[in-house]
Amino acid sequence: MGGIQWRYLGEDAIEISNISSSIHVQLGLRDYLKGFPKLGIVSFMLTDKTLTLVSEKYGFMSVSHIIDRVAAYQHKVDENVMLPLSIIPICYDEAFALDQLKLEGICKLDYEEIISLHLNAEYTVAMFGFMPGFPYLNGLPLSLSIPRLKSPRKIIPKGSVAIANEMCGIYPNQTPGGWHIIGRSPLSLFDPLKDDVLPLKLGQRVKFQRISKKDFDGFTPN
């Protein structure tokens, strides 16, 4: 990786920008840097081709050592590292697809076509952000890529699956939010009291599986 760009984010964090857009390369770089504890990095955050590194108490001793390591990183594709595919049940019933009409209008498609495009795509968990456990999923078909709502909704129900720009996301809890709601999943995506706080992992592949309203109502999380 030549021509590495980095900037400070406060006195004890730096941001390395324009790294590969592949989440697997990003995770590989993160895990590689984790192998050098003397660099003093205590927190790693991946967002859109950017890796944010936070230092221990007193700031990084040497940013140039970190940049040297980033430059030395060679990504080797290791298929074994690929995380298993996660299947997420989704119900597209009109009771849940709160933006059905808007989506049909903007995408110029009927809802069954929108559903089939959404179901056929395979997604990758690119980052978590916005709120605990909110996954940003890459892989939304371009024909479903639409801008955010002009004014955010005050209440988005828990489990809502939503799309905006080139991303799909799932709201783990009720919140205000500005993405178009396409359906709802009965899965719980964030439980801070469980050992496995987040059932989804960074880099994981995701596919949606359609369920009926009846199945949704009778869904019991395992």
Next chain:
Amino acid sequence: MDLPLIRIINSGNLSTLQAASRFGFSDFGIPESGFQDKISAQLANWLVGNKRFNTLIESYANYFEFEVINDCSMGVQGACSEIRINGQSVSLDQGHHLTVNDRIQLFNNTHGAILYLAMTGGFTGTEVLGSTATDITNGLGGLNGLPLASQDILKGSKFNTPRQTRSIPEGLLSRRYFSKNVTVHVIAGPEAYLFTKEVIDNFYSHAFVLSAEISRVGYRLTGHPIHADSYNIPSKTVLPGTIQIPPSGDPIILMADGPVTGGYPRMGVVAKVDQPILAQLRSGGRVRFLACLPEDARLREANQRQWIEELYHKKTER
């Protein structure tokens, strides 16, 4: 074993249990939370012989009242102008022993915004991901993830029996940094390049007014709209202290419970050493920004940390 310590009679505004931050889960989307004014919080804990990050009450109350259920020792720091125990005014900068049925009133009509109330042994809170700090936005930690309310009963260690009374030594910073006009240092942010030189000069040469929109998530400033060349940027990491410029032009400074990502240009980040000063500004107060280099901010923070650590390590005088 836990013992009920106090019953809140008047919880005031935005009172929560706070402790060491929930650090290291930003890649799960989880905010840091924890003390907003680390200085006052650590002094309050010191007054009652606690560790620096024991669980205590943080409150924006102008008036806070509680009664004592079991004997305990109390340390109050931060924005408090008067403490009354059973109607009697007592000294602000020392620990106080309390006994069953005592009624405590805390008043704040000073410049500071946030008061800290510590009890020997700390309060009991729900530990979530290693921290008892309350994040009310996401319902984590504290007392069932909720803000404190009147009639809440707070528990603490049964080993909270009064041990000693400490006083803040003469000459220590204490609450002297509270003001209605503050200056805070700012390290240029990753999107500073999205602003013209003129806009940046404006940003650093005018005082902003702190609006009434104050929460543990963020403080909104008004008075000098700042405009970026572009707002079309993807969501990036934000930390407490990050100054974001939304299209309205009124800067938002993220505080302890702020989200981990944000999609507005990041003009800068308030130096950690000055974050308590900012946190203690009251609505209507003024803030000026002063550009500084990361190394200067670190040096000043190291000094601040050092005097607190020295205070904690000093042999306790009786």
